[in-house]
Amino acid sequence: MSVFTAHTAETAPAAARRAVETVRGRFGWLPTPVALMAESPQLLAGFLTASAGFDQTALTPLEREVVILTVSTSNECHFCVALHTGKLTQLDADTELINALRAGTVLPEPRLEALRRFTLAMLDHRGAVPDDELDDFLTAGYQPRHALDVVLGIGAYTLSTFANRLTRAPLDPPLAAHAWQPAA
Known part of the structure; x- marks a missing residue:
């Protein structure tokens, strides 16, 4: 049973319409999670x-994706x-x-x-985070700023993963090739 509405730019609350249009323009289609989140413009x-703030951090695009996939697999967000x-x-x-990120196993790098x-x-x-785990992170070449950037990534993608799971956002057809389910 779903009580959530997958909105369009026309049906979304007025405060969400611009964001819905922007995302649709960026992707060329409207991801269902965005359509569902539009119910709450805030x-x-x-x-x-x-x-968007996380995209501007000192982490590289690949490093940001490591954070996002780690949060996403931990929170079991298939989308x-x-x-x-x-x-x-x-x-x-x-x-x-x-494959290692999707499986939650040790990364090769x-x-x-x-x-x-x-x-x-x-x-x-x-x-x-215990001091020894923070030290390991810093010893790998990261700076204190990067640790705080990770906090931002966790916050942003916890919002998304929780909303997607709550609304039971289905996987959109353009993503079918990358479908994922958590290990049982």
Whole structure:
């Protein structure tokens, strides 16, 4: 049973219409999670603002995708995993890296693995990361700023993954090639 409406630009609350149009223009289609989030213009605006801010952090595009996929698999968001698998593919990320991120296993590149482990530590300890885990992150070549950038990524994509799971957002056909389900 779904009580949530997948809006269009025409049916969305007035405060969400511009955001819906912008996303549709960027993708060439309206992702169902955005259509569903439009029911709450503030949620949609908050997610889009936070994710745009995350895109401006000191983390590279590949590093940002490591954070996003780590959050998405941890929160079991099938839509986010599929969408961001596509983004990794567009970045020409190595198949071994993509598969490891989707499976939640050790990444082949040590620096990216340190980022994945730090992201997991942030989630596991709700921000109170033990000193040794923060030290491991910094020893891998990251700076204190990067740790705070990870906080932003976790916040943005926790909004998205929770909303997608609550609304039971279906996987859109353009993402079918990257479909994902959590391990049982």
